[in-house]
Amino acid sequence: MSELLTKEDKRTKYCGEFRESDIGQKVCVMGWVQRARDLGSLIFIDLRDRSGIVQLAFDENTPKDVFDRAFAVRSEFVLCAKGSVRMRSSVNDTIPTGKVEIAVDGLFVAIGHAPDNGIFSQLIDLDDGGYADSDESCRTKTPGVFVAGDCRKKTVRQLTTAAADGSAAALAACRYIDALEN
Ligand SMILES: Cc1cc2nc3c(=O)[nH]c(=O)nc-3n(C[C@H](O)[C@H](O)[C@H](O)COP(=O)(O)OP(=O)(O)OC[C@H]3O[C@@H](n4cnc5c(N)ncnc54)[C@H](O)[C@@H]3O)c2cc1C
Numbered sequence: 001m002s003e004l005l006t007k008e009d010k011r012t013k014y015c016g017e018f019r020e021s022d023i024g025q026k027v028c029v030m031g032w033v034q035r036a037r038d039l040g041s042l043i044f045i046d047l048r049d050r051s052g053i054v055q056l057a058f059d060e061n062t063p064k065d066v067f068d069r070a071f072a073v074r075s076e077f078v079l080c081a082k083g084s085v086r087m088r089s090s091v092n093d094t095i096p097t098g099k100v101e102i103a104v105d106g107l108f109v110a111i112g113h114a115p116d117n118g119i120f121s122q123l124i125d126l127d128d129g130g131y132a133d134s135d136e137s138c139r140t141k142t143p144g145v146f147v148a149g150d151c152r153k154k155t156v157r158q159l160t161t162a163a164a165d166g167s168a169a170a171l172a173a174c175r176y177i178d179a180l181e182n
Contacts, residue, residue: 005080005108016052018097022085027102029054030110033077036070043070044101047079055088055101056081066107072129073112074157082106115151127153138169146173 005028012027031049043058056079058070073079083104092098115130124140124147125133131153138146148165150157 005082005106009080009082014051015047015049015054016095016097018054018085018100018102020087020099023087023100025085026082027085028080028082029056029102030080031078033073033075033079035075036073036077038071043067043073045070045073045079047081052097053095054097055092056083056104057086057088057101058104061103063105066104069107069109070104073109077109077113078111080108080110113150113157117151120145129153136168137172138165139172144173144176 009028011030012025013022013029015029015031018027029047031047034046034048034053036046037044041060045056045058046053047056056070058067062070081102081104083102083106085100086103088099088101115126115132117124117126117130117132120126120132123142123145127133132140132147132151133153134140134147138148138152140147146169148169149162152165154161154165
């Protein structure tokens with residue numbers, strides 16, 4: 001069972017301040033995701049704030065709901081994480097916090113992705129993450145229903161791909177209407 005984050009949870013210290021003297025401490029950190037690495041049964045997230053970076057670690061001892069949440073994290077998400085400071089198994093000498101990591105048992109995603117497609121599930125197919133299935137012209141399984149942007153199943157979710165989807169969906173919608181009229 002994961003540790004719940006509460007209103008009382010405050011940042012213990014800034015990301016770049018953790019050292020070996022903190023090992024064994026229960027801590028709470030907040031920041032932006034610099035990089036998220038998924039190694040299958042292990043996930044490492046570099047969490048950044050103005051002071052530097054600290055590594056968050058998720059492994060077989062991490063509560064499942066926390067591990068699943070970490071699995072969906074991408075760069076520039078904003079997180080609040082609770083856990084215990086421990087020695088890193090592979091030390092990174094290039095950063096001041098490189099000897100330690102935080103084994104996370106509570107994770108709150110303050111800014112991230114959460115597709116809200118459920119209400120359309122009768123009209124469009126959704127994958128396990130709730131993203132909408134469509135073809136390259138953004139057509140769904142229902143004629144006349146198109147999807148565009150981050151809510152759509154795809155590999156890259158950026159402003160450029162969202163805008164491109166919008167164009168593709170609009171053109172496909174025009175063709176659909178033209179075909180109805182002819
Ligand atoms: C933290 C973070 C950092 C990012 N940094 C970058 C970056 O540096 N460069 C980059 O290219 N991309 C970045 N992205 C990705 C980029 O923001 C998205 O790919 C892009 O905004 C997707 O556009 P969209 O129109 O699909 O969705 P959104 O921009 O999310 O717009 C969806 C809109 O729909 C509204 N909405 C949701 N549900 C409902 C409802 N039921 N009824 C009415 N309105 C609703 C929402 O309020 C929102 O305004 C970042 C994303 C995040 C989360």
